Amino acid sequence: MSDLPPYVTRDLVAERLPLIFPEGTPNRTYCVRELAASTVFAMLYIGAVEGQGRYLGPVHVYRMTEEQAAEGDTAARLDYASAVFKKKYVPTGSRWYADNTREPIRDETLREGLVAIGAVFARTDLPTTSGLPRYALKPDFAALFDPAHDGEALEAAIGAFQQKHLSKSALARVSIVRAGAAAGASGVLVTFPNGETRQLAPGPSSIITQAVIEVFAREFLQDSAVLWLSESGNKVVARDDKLAAAIGLKIEADKNLPDIILADLGPDEPLIVFVEVVATDGAVTARRQKALFALTDEAGFARGQIAFLTAYQDRESAGFRKTVSGLAWGSFAWFVSEPDKIVILRDGAASPARLADLLHAGADDGL
Known part of the structure; x- marks a missing residue:
């Protein structure tokens, strides 16, 4: 068996991987980084195709x-x-990697990345402790690196691969991320719950802000209102002092307020939601949470009426990976690309629960 795929360079592989696995793809980092390009190149090089x-x-x-x-x-x-x-x-020449790169190649790039997404086949007839090689490219994935494919033909082949191998939820995430990027190219028009609109500057933060107001508020709040909205370069885009005063909240711009303040007027006691929008940085940390609690304590709000949300574009985004370790307990995280889901960072200090209790509570809530 001497048939081999056409020879290609690692640079060509690195160029095509982000096209095949666009923003929103699960575990995208493992599938598009240099180590992934090296791994795919090596499989093509030796003819490791299913x-x-x-x-x-x-x-x-x-x-x-x-x-x-x-x-x-x-x-x-x-x-x-x-x-x-x-x-x-x-080996002759300069090696790409040291021997200790074995684990990230095997565990991240292959098992959690390319195998999980359906681009690479892994033999199941070998013991897990076997040192024999076990990975091969799926034929339709290997074909995407044929240098003869270009332009519309390549785009069509990539589209067919994505439809076959990416799950419905993954495809939905990709579509939402792509749509958001396109919409943000020339400014973002946000429609408030009361029907008013505001034009925000172009950029990823504005895309996330729009989704928080138009999607998150509708999905997770009963009767939503926007009390405060700011953006980079324009501290105050909109504020509703009259409504804020009616529920007892005094908004002061010099208090270093968050990007968005929402109110849910549906419950008997209004719920105030402080939202930080993260494209690159600026999540709700414990320090930030403490400072905002000081404002609401002074205004006479019970802490049970206050919620904190950090909003991201996607779980694969650089902003989430950078800030997730600093998110405050007792806060929430939400992703534009998965609008019907929410992450709860539960602080169990006051009311600890066993995992079974939490699981049953989540099932009762439809989580």
């Missing part, structure tokens, strides 16, 4: 060198496929 009888092990990736990768003839590629397993094999 049905061909050749498989990749992490060793094929971390023993690859610049010099070896440049040798594109069939003999060199097949020789490398088998030679890397020999104990005395010494």
